[in-house]
Amino acid sequence: MNIHQLSLHHDVLHDRLLLRINTTAHQELRVWLTRRLALGLQPHLERLGVDIMAPQATAQTPVHSEHTRQMMAEFKQQENLGK
Structure with missing residues (x-):
């Protein structure tokens, strides 16, 4: 499905x-997403956002801590909201 x-x-x-x-x-x-369902999905969607937005570790990019990855994902999200 595309x-x-x-x-x-x-x-x-x-x-x-x-x-x-x-x-x-x-x-x-x-x-239909009820409030209860949306609140249950929220932590999983946030985690998915962190995984998608955080750069993949390569030889040029060091592996980041979980806290750093979370901060980078939040920064990218704020950047996208500002556009």
């Missing part, structure tokens, strides 16, 4: 989020 478009809508009345995912094959997936 994602073409993401949409997130807040339903104030029911206090939940509707995540809509459109694919390049013109399919749509709708997922």
